[in-house]
Amino acid sequence: MGGPRAAATTIVPYSLVKSDSYLPSGSIGIYLAIVGGSLLLVFGATLLPSWRGMRGPAVDTVNAA
Numbered sequence: 001m002g003g004p005r006a007a008a009t010t011i012v013p014y015s016l017v018k019s020d021s022y023l024p025s026g027s028i029g030i031y032l033a034i035v036g037g038s039l040l041l042v043f044g045a046t047l048l049p050s051w052r053g054m055r056g057p058a059v060d061t062v063n064a065a
Helices: 002-019 028-053 058-064
Strands: none
Touching: none
16 A cells, blocks of 8 residues: 555645645545546556466467467
8 A cells, every 4th residue: 555655655745735624625536536436547457468378388379479
């Protein structure tokens, strides 16, 4: 979970300057939507090509490359 920690290094100081609070003023729904969208992108970029590559016999996959 390094992503949220890395993002907090920029969000927390900005939030302190703008609203005098450590937490951003947005709802938790926005955070969950961003995390969910990121997970969809990651799974789509890794699992789908892996599944496609392992769908046939290994020898055919290697010969096609």
